[in-house]
Amino acid sequence: MERVAFLIDATGERVDCLLNPETVQVTRLAGVRPRGSAGTQLTGTGLADDPLVFTGGGRTELVLDLLFDTDFAEGQVRPADVRALTRPLWMLAENSAVEHGWVRPPLVRLVWGKTWNVPGVIIAVAERFDAFTATGSPRRSWLRLKLVRVAEDTDRAREGFAEELAVAQTPAVAPGTAVVAAGDGTATTDSSGVRFDLLAHDALGSPLRWRLLAEHNRITDPLAVPAGTALAVPPQQGLGTGVAAGSGS
Template identity: 25%
Template sequence: MLEMAKIVVQQTQEEIPVMYNPTELSLNKTVVLLGQGSNIQFQRVDDDDLTVSLFFDTYEQQTDVRAKTNKIVALTQPTVGNAERREPPVVVFTWAGPLFVGMISKLDQKFTMFLSSGVPVRAELSVTFKSVLTKEEDQRAQGKFNCRQLWRVKENDRLYLIAQQALGDASQWRLIAEGNNIYDPLNFPGRHDIGRMLVIIDVHDETYNNGGGNA
């Protein structure tokens, strides 16, 4: 049995089926890098926008095709949120499983056939989805679950200052001390610590948070 693609509204689970499956899809990712030459720094991985061409035809039924296409057009309206901030709903484009999660950022609609009364019965839609991530997915895109930082110790460094700059939380200095076997944190850095490379424990690391061990 042929499985049809559909757009699912994430909040309400409303399903909007397409009439004809797309003939092709491109799901691309962009690695965001800063710097040049030997000084390249990874920033994050982004999902590129997904653009899908959809075709609707109600000529045989002699009915207005907008009854079907308006359900997709409605997804461009800011209907989710509160009185201070409203935005279009987050949707999932699914075809044999979820393929892309995002908001519709652009919709081009072209009517190509009409009844003698002027009612449109054939439409071509070009729908562009912009990726929307959960907080955890955004952290993964930034590599926070995979990367650890390195810190070269300077004379005026203190563990709480390193924690504040590297992790954004001065209270995490104990993690740095434990992860680098610093047994006398009050007197850190000693003379032998200057120039030492510390491994900064990633506080987003699931393995660490689940008791998987230190660096």
């Protein structure tokens, strides 16, 4: 599982989550709608498709499946009910902000690794609970949410995407050297707390190349690498130039 965070622009508050599974569904809807008249949709005789109106803009949606568990909560005092952890995300789907006299959901940023920083609003949340206590309090939550990216200037969106690719493709260390595995303070009985995807970003220029780093160091379980372990950086030959290099299963 991967750690992601939501940053609330207005307050700076951070909501940490576990991404489960390690996928994000992204949908892009272009600014296109069927052409219509007052109250009806226009059709054309002999046309194979309905006439369209090109409105410009569009809509980008991200769907995330998140996991919350009271056993994974940080801090000395852990909540007895997992809803204490998920309530902030429910509140982000409420119209609690005001803009130009209109209420709206607050602006948040999805932050994941070094290459995801998406501003948007949460428009839908659904939650399933399990691991109930004897008193009926759920200790685990499987939460799905939909984030809609806020309107951005087309040129800025293109520049931002190019910047993300440039960052993802630029290793922070030279081939033939080593990177040291550092824990993030979340070590458990099943995980050392080492972020192997961030190690791959520093060593090879992309978190998607973690398998190459693991294979080069003959590591079969990246989640079990002890903090402080020095990992050799493989040569760049054969990695390719795209972010997707080494991302195959």
